[in-house]
Amino acid sequence: MTDPLVIACPECHKSNRIPADKIGQHPSCGACKARLIRGLPFELTVDTIRPHLQADMPLVIDFWAAWCGPCQQFSRVYEMVAAPFAERARFGSVNTEQQPTLAQSFQIRSLPTLAVFYRGQEIARTQGAMPPQHFHRWLDEVLADTPFSAPS
């Protein structure tokens, strides 16, 4: 992985081109100066999701709703696991009540649903809350099929 990676900003959603060897060096957004790699989940909407789906780093999405108890529990797991995967994947969240168009276009039928996208393609999906170790292992397996298979 020596080519620059196109990664969208979690704040302003502008695409940034980052040399692969700079990913671990706290790159900031050229447009708004926000940290690009934070190891924290960020909210996605129908207006902001596209550059994240097309990015060169895998995008995990947690489809959730406020009324869903397992979603509340899983959101803590999601945050916990996002940190160690900060340089291997992006962690987005979609509130399915506020984003019914996204819930429909991704055919979300059960909550929470976790889906992983890489360069615009869905590469994995699972449903239901998981304990942290289980989610960690699942992600490792999913990312094994991408250039982000091992911690850099």
Ligand SMILES: [Zn+2]
């Ligand atoms: Zn930005």
